[in-house]
Amino acid sequence: MTNNATPYAIELRDISKRFGAVQANKDICLQVEAGTIHGIIGENGAGKSTLMSIIYGFYEADTGYIEVDSKRVDIRTSQDAIDSGIGMVHQHFMLVENFTVLENVVLGAEGGALLKQGMDAARVELQRLAQEYSLDIDVDAIVEELPVGLQQRVEILKALYRGARILILDEPTGVLTPQEADHLFRILKALKEQGVTVLLITHKLREILASTDNVSVMRQGEMVAHRETAKTDKEELAELMVGKKVRLQVSKEVAAPTETVLSAKNLCFVDGQGVERLKNVSLDLRAGEIVGIAGVSGNGQSELLNVLSGITPMTSGEIQFGDTLINAKAPKNAAQMRDLKMAHVPEDRHKMGLVTGFEAYEAAVLGYHNSDAYNGKVLMNRKVMVDECSRRMAGWDVRPPNPHLKTANFSGGNQQKIVIAREVEQNPDVLLIGQPTRGVDIGAIENIHEQIVKLCVAGKAILLVSVELDEIMALSDRIIVMFDGAIVGELDIKDADERTLGLMMANAYNEELSEQALQEGESA
Amino acid sequence: MSQPKVPVWVNVALIPFINIMLAFLVSGLVILAIGEDPIEAAGYLIYGAFGYDEGIGYTLYYATNFIFTGLAVSVAFKAGLFNIGGEGQAYIGGLGVGLVCLALDKTMPFYVIAPLAIIGAGVFGAAWAYIPAYLQARRGSHIVITTIMFNFIASSLMVYLIVNWLKEDGRMAPNSRTFEESAWLPYLHDFFLPLGIDIGSSPLNFAFVIALVCCVLVWGLIWHTRWGYQLRTLGTSATAASYAGIDTAKVTIWVMLISGGLAGFVGINEIMGVNHSLLLNFTAGYGFAGIAVSLMGRNHPIGIVLAAILFGALYQGGAELAFELPNITPEIVVVIQGLVILFSGALEHMFKDRIEGFFIRRAVA
Numbered sequence: 001m002t003n004n005a006t007p008y009a010i011e012l013r014d015i016s017k018r019f020g021a022v023q024a025n026k027d028i029c030l031q032v033e034a035g036t037i038h039g040i041i042g043e044n045g046a047g048k049s050t051l052m053s054i055i056y057g058f059y060e061a062d063t064g065y066i067e068v069d070s071k072r073v074d075i076r077t078s079q080d081a082i083d084s085g086i087g088m089v090h091q092h093f094m095l096v097e098n099f100t101v102l103e104n105v106v107l108g109a110e111g112g113a114l115l116k117q118g119m120d121a122a123r124v125e126l127q128r129l130a131q132e133y134s135l136d137i138d139v140d141a142i143v144e145e146l147p148v149g150l151q152q153r154v155e156i157l158k159a160l161y162r163g164a165r166i167l168i169l170d171e172p173t174g175v176l177t178p179q180e181a182d183h184l185f186r187i188l189k190a191l192k193e194q195g196v197t198v199l200l201i202t203h204k205l206r207e208i209l210a211s212t213d214n215v216s217v218m219r220q221g222e223m224v225a226h227r228e229t230a231k232t233d234k235e236e237l238a239e240l241m242v243g244k245k246v247r248l249q250v251s252k253e254v255a256a257p258t259e260t261v262l263s264a265k266n267l268c269f270v271d272g273q274g275v276e277r278l279k280n281v282s283l284d285l286r287a288g289e290i291v292g293i294a295g296v297s298g299n300g301q302s303e304l305l306n307v308l309s310g311i312t313p314m315t316s317g318e319i320q321f322g323d324t325l326i327n328a329k330a331p332k333n334a335a336q337m338r339d340l341k342m343a344h345v346p347e348d349r350h351k352m353g354l355v356t357g358f359e360a361y362e363a364a365v366l367g368y369h370n371s372d373a374y375n376g377k378v379l380m381n382r383k384v385m386v387d388e389c390s391r392r393m394a395g396w397d398v399r400p401p402n403p404h405l406k407t408a409n410f411s412g413g414n415q416q417k418i419v420i421a422r423e424v425e426q427n428p429d430v431l432l433i434g435q436p437t438r439g440v441d442i443g444a445i446e447n448i449h450e451q452i453v454k455l456c457v458a459g460k461a462i463l464l465v466s467v468e469l470d471e472i473m474a475l476s477d478r479i480i481v482m483f484d485g486a487i488v489g490e491l492d493i494k495d496a497d498e499r500t501l502g503l504m505m506a507n508a509y510n511e512e513l514s515e516q517a518l519q520e521g522e523s524a
Numbered sequence: 525m526s527q528p529k530v531p532v533w534v535n536v537a538l539i540p541f542i543n544i545m546l547a548f549l550v551s552g553l554v555i556l557a558i559g560e561d562p563i564e565a566a567g568y569l570i571y572g573a574f575g576y577d578e579g580i581g582y583t584l585y586y587a588t589n590f591i592f593t594g595l596a597v598s599v600a601f602k603a604g605l606f607n608i609g610g611e612g613q614a615y616i617g618g619l620g621v622g623l624v625c626l627a628l629d630k631t632m633p634f635y636v637i638a639p640l641a642i643i644g645a646g647v648f649g650a651a652w653a654y655i656p657a658y659l660q661a662r663r664g665s666h667i668v669i670t671t672i673m674f675n676f677i678a679s680s681l682m683v684y685l686i687v688n689w690l691k692e693d694g695r696m697a698p699n700s701r702t703f704e705e706s707a708w709l710p711y712l713h714d715f716f717l718p719l720g721i722d723i724g725s726s727p728l729n730f731a732f733v734i735a736l737v738c739c740v741l742v743w744g745l746i747w748h749t750r751w752g753y754q755l756r757t758l759g760t761s762a763t764a765a766s767y768a769g770i771d772t773a774k775v776t777i778w779v780m781l782i783s784g785g786l787a788g789f790v791g792i793n794e795i796m797g798v799n800h801s802l803l804l805n806f807t808a809g810y811g812f813a814g815i816a817v818s819l820m821g822r823n824h825p826i827g828i829v830l831a832a833i834l835f836g837a838l839y840q841g842g843a844e845l846a847f848e849l850p851n852i853t854p855e856i857v858v859v860i861q862g863l864v865i866l867f868s869g870a871l872e873h874m875f876k877d878r879i880e881g882f883f884i885r886r887a888v889a
Binding site: 344352354357362365366 | 753770
C-alpha cells in the first residue's frame with residue numbers, strides 16, 4: 001500500500017487503542033500531506049485527543065503503526081516524537097509560569113550542565129525562528145505576565161526550537177478571543193509557507209473551514225471521512241461529525257421575564273493572593289429569563305459563580321435573594337444557598353460537580369446528602385438513593401443506566417446529565433449553570449439545551465456562563481460580557497452579534513468605538 | 525473516557541501478596557548473608573506465629589494494637605488527612621485509661637471501670653489529635669508536621685507525668701502501681717476456659733473484641749452514613765466538598781477526633797489488658813506501624829484486620845525466631861519488619877502499574 005512517491009509528512013496505519021471497555025480509536029488511517037494545514041474534527045470524546053497522544057508518545061497504540069516522511073517510526077515516549085520532528089501545543093499550556101520565555105523554550109533541551117552556553121545559543125536560535133516565522137516575542141518576558149495568545153506562541157516556539165516539522169495543536173482556540181484566534185491562524189499560515197505541516201485538532205467547524213487545506217472527521221473512535229476543505233461545507237462536516245442532521249439553533253421563544261428573584265449589587269471578591277477577581281459586579285436575575293455571561297475564560301466568571309452559589313464568601317457587596325439579604329457580614333455557604341432553593345451546575349464537573357471515585361447514585365446526591373429524603377436516623381438510605389438515581393437515569397437518558405457504575409466511567413455528556421438532573425430535580429428558583437456542554441457530545445448538547453430552555457419557560461431564573469459564544473447566543477435572553485473581573489457590557493439578544501461580543505470580550509469595544517468616532521471626526 | 529478496568533482481586537490480594545513475598549525474599553537474602561538458613565528461619569517464624577495456641581494468642585494480641593492504629597490512620601486517610609500521630613495519640617490514650625483505673629480500681633467494680641476506661645482512652649487520644657486538627661482546620665498548619673511533633677510532645681509529657689506524679693512511691697521503676705484486679709480487662713483464655721475450651725495462656729484479651737467491633741463501626745461510618753459521605757467527599761475532592769456545602773474545617777476536626785480516639789484504644793489493650801499499670805513506652809512503635817497496616821489493608825477494615833494479623837505474626841514469630849536462632853538477633857527481626865513495611869508501604873506502587881498493565885492487556889486481548 002505504501003507509496004513512497006507521495007510526500008506525506010505523517011501517515012497513520014490502522015491505529016487502534018482501547019481503554020477497558022471503550023474503544024477510543026479503531027483502525028485509524030490518516031495521511032497528512034507535507035506542508036499543509038490538516039484539520040481533525042470531531043465531537044468531544046470522538047477520540048481525537050487519544051489519537052494525538054498516540055502520535056506524541058503519551059500512549060502506545062494497541063495495533064497499527066506510524067510513518068513519518070514515509071519511514072516507519074516507533075514512538076514510545078514524547079522524546080521519540082520530538083526526535084521524529086513532531087511538536088505538540090497542548091490545550092492546557094505546559095509552561096513554567098514564573099520562568100522567562102527563553103527559559104521555558106530551553107527547558108528540557110538545555111544542552112550541557114552549565115546553563116549559560118545553552119541559553120546564549122538558544123537566544124540566537126530563537127531570534128532566527130522568530131524572524132523566519134514572524135513570531136515576535138520578548139524572550140526575556142516572564143511567561144505569566146504574557147496574555148494567553150502570546151503564551152501559546154511560546155508553546156509553538158518551543159516545538160519549533162526542538163526541530164518540529166510537524167506541529168500538532170490540540171484545541172488551540174479554547175482560551176483565545178476571536179481576535180487572538182484569527183492571529184493564531186495567520187501564524188499557522190506563515191508556518192505552512194515555511195514548509196511546516198500543521199495538524200489542527202478542534203471541534204469548531206468555523207476554524208476548520210477558515211484555515212485548513214484538508215480535513216478528516218472522527219466519530220466515535222473512527223475516522224469517518226477525509227475531505228478537501230475547499231470542497232466541503234459546514235453542514236456536511238457537522239453531519240459527518242454527528243452522524244445525523246443537527247440543528248445548530250435552539251428553538252426558543254422570546255422570554256417573558258417576570259419579577260426579579262436575585263439581585264446582586266457591587267459584588268467584589270479578592271482572592272488569597274490579594275488579586276481582585278470580581279470588581280463591583282451587579283446583576284439582576286428575573287424569573288423566566290436566561291442571562292448569559294460571555295467572556296474569555298479566566299475573567300471572573302468562575303469567581304462570580306462561586307460567590308453567587310456560596311462556595312467562596314464575597315469580599316464586599318450584597319446579594320438579595322428572595323427575602324434573604326446576603327453580604328460579607330452575613331454570608332451563606334453552599335449548603336445554605338441550596339436551602340434557599342438555588343441550584344448550581346458547576347463549570348468543572350470533575351473537580352466540583354461530581355466525586356469521580358463515587359458510584360453514580362452517590363454522586364447523584366452530592367450537596368443534598370444531608371436531606372431527610374436520603375437519611376435514616378444514623379444510616380443513609382441506600383435503596384432510596386439508588387432508586388431515585390435509576391429513575392433519573394431513565395428520565396434523562398443517561399447511558400449506561402447503571403447507578404452503581406463509578407462516575408469516572410461515564411462519558412462527559414452522561415456525567416453532565418447526572419449533574420444537571422441532580423440540580424434541576426430539586427426544583428430550584430435560581431439555577432446557575434457553568435459550561436453546561438463542555439466536553440459533551442453534540443447529541444447530548446441538544447438535549448441539555450432543550451432542558452435549560454424548558455426550565456426557563458417554567459419560570460426559573462437562569463444564569464448561564466459559557467466560553468462558547470454560540471451557546472450563549474443560542475440560549476440567552478440577555479448577554480453580559482465580563483472582562484478582568486468586571487462587567488464591560490450588556491446586550492439584549494436581539495442586538496448581539498459575534499463581532500460585537502468578541503470585541504467586548506477583548507475589552508476593545510469601547511476603544512474601537514472611540515477610534516471610529518475619531519475617524520469619523522477626522523473625515524468630517 | 526473510561527478508566528481501564530483491573531479485576532478487584534488484583535488490587536486487594538495479588539499486589540499486596542507480591543509485595544510481601546518480595547519483602548520475604550530480600551529478608552531471606554539478609555538471613556543468608558549472616559549465615560543462617562532462610563527456609564529454617566521462615567519455619568520458626570511461621571511456627572512461632574501460628575503453630576501453637578499460645579503463639580496464635582500472642583499474634584492476635586499484637587494484631588489488636590495494629591487494628592486500632594491501622595483504623596486510626598485509615599479513617600483520617602479516607603478524609604485526605606495523614607495522621608502520623610497515632611503513636612502519640614495511643615500513648616496519651618493509655619494515660620486516659622491509666623488515670624481512670626488508678627482513680628477507681630479501689631472503689632468501683634469492673635463494669636463501671638471498663639466503660640469509663642474505654643471512654644478515657646478515646647477521649648484522651650481524641651484530645652491529643654484535636655490540637656493538630658484545629659491547627660490544620662483553622663490555621664492551615666500542615667497536619668503531617670504537627671502530628672509528628674505531637675508524638676514527641678506526648679513522649680516527653682508521659683515521662684514527666686509518670687516520673688513526677690504517677691510513679692509508685694518508693695520504687696525505682698518508672699511505673700505506676702499495679703491496678704487492682706477490678707480494673708483488669710479479662711483475658712480471652714480465662715473467658716474460654718470455663719466453657720471447656722483451652723486456647724492456651726496468652727496476653728490476648730477483650731480488647732481484641734473491641735478492635736473487631738471498631739472495624740464494623742468504622743466500616744458503617746465511612747460507607748453508610750452521611751458523615752462518612754462527607755468524609756469521603758472531602759478525601760477525594762476538596763473542591764467538590766466545598767461545592768456541596770460541606771464544612772471542611774468541621775469535618776477535618778471530627779475525623780481527627782475519631783482517628784485519635786481509635787489510636788487511643790491501644791491503651792485499653794496494653795494498659796488495661798496486659799500491663800495493668802501505666803508505664804513508659806508501651807506504644808512500642810504500634811502507632812507508626814499503623815501507617816503501613818492501613819496502606820497494606822487498602823484503608824478498608826477487612827484489609828486492615830488481615831494486615832494487622834500479618835504484622836502481629838511478624839512481631840510474635842520474629843520474637844520466636846530470635847529465640848531459636850542465636851545468630852538472628854532481635855535487630856534482624858526489626859529489619860524483616862522494616863522490609864515488609866518498605867515493600868508493602870513505601871514501595872507499594874513499585875509493581876502496581878506493571879501488574880495492572882498486564883491485566884489490562886489481557887482484558888483487551
